[in-house]
Amino acid sequence: MKIRLDKYLADMGFGTRSQVKQQIARGSVTVNGSSAVRPEQKIETDSDTVFYCGVKAAYEPYEYFMLNKPAGVVSATEDKKERTVLDLLQERKRKDLFPVGRLDKDTEGLLLITNDGNLAHRLLAPGKHVDKVYYAEIDGKVTREDAEHFLAGVDIGDEKKTMPAVLEILSSADRSRVLVTIREGRFHQVKRMFHAAGKEVLFLKRIQMGPLKLDERLRPGEYRRLTKEEVEKLC
Numbered sequence: 001m002k003i004r005l006d007k008y009l010a011d012m013g014f015g016t017r018s019q020v021k022q023q024i025a026r027g028s029v030t031v032n033g034s035s036a037v038r039p040e041q042k043i044e045t046d047s048d049t050v051f052y053c054g055v056k057a058a059y060e061p062y063e064y065f066m067l068n069k070p071a072g073v074v075s076a077t078e079d080k081k082e083r084t085v086l087d088l089l090q091e092r093k094r095k096d097l098f099p100v101g102r103l104d105k106d107t108e109g110l111l112l113i114t115n116d117g118n119l120a121h122r123l124l125a126p127g128k129h130v131d132k133v134y135y136a137e138i139d140g141k142v143t144r145e146d147a148e149h150f151l152a153g154v155d156i157g158d159e160k161k162t163m164p165a166v167l168e169i170l171s172s173a174d175r176s177r178v179l180v181t182i183r184e185g186r187f188h189q190v191k192r193m194f195h196a197a198g199k200e201v202l203f204l205k206r207i208q209m210g211p212l213k214l215d216e217r218l219r220p221g222e223y224r225r226l227t228k229e230e231v232e233k234l235c
């Protein structure tokens with residue numbers, strides 16, 4: 001891929017377009033060993049070697065991170081009052097990252113963060129029906145009738161019932177433990193489905209989205225880059 005030198009450097013987080021232009025004008029940037037003076041110089045991202053103030057710049061068109069979202073953080077790129085999921089990412093290069101979909105502020109678990117808009121569309125577009133699996137703890141006993149109700153689709157007050165959802169009961173007690181698989185991403189969907197059954201969600205954590213499973217080694221707030229295999233499966 002060919003890209004302008006100033007965009008290449010700005011994309012990789014070396015500064016704003018005007019900051020990197022200043023450095024180029026000062027002669028602080030080299031391309032394949034020669035000083036680069038024109039910000040519009042085209043860089044071949046796969047083969048050219050660029051140094052910025054002595055630091056080698058390796059171009060990455062896309063970044064993919066798996067975050068174990070902790071409670072108390074909002075799924076947004078920026079927020080005036082709250083800490084966002086992007087505030088948790090220290091090592092990113094790209095400035096154009098965003099979370100793929102939203103988890104509620106009090107929901108934990110798997111959140112994909114990337115700048116790959118096509119992938120996000122494939123995972124989120126309403127017609128795609130990508131499975132999302134949640135682990136939940138519920139106030140009160142969850143019953144087989146609840147599972148049948150979920151499978152038939154639940155009226156949560158929207159125009160249409162939810163699509164069939166699979167409710168697997170891990171334990172039914174005063175505080176039940178369940179797995180729920182949904183194929184849509186409606187606002188507060190899991191909480192509203194239980195609410196329609198007269199029950200409240202006490203804890204909610206996403207553990208899978210399509211083929212991507214939350215890495216159990218990640219504690220809340222921790223993240224890692226996706227492996228090549230994980231990216232390939234998603235794409």
Ligand code: URA
Nearest residue numbers: 104107188189190191
């Ligand atoms: N369903 C919810 O109710 N909340 C979430 O964060 C995700 C799914």
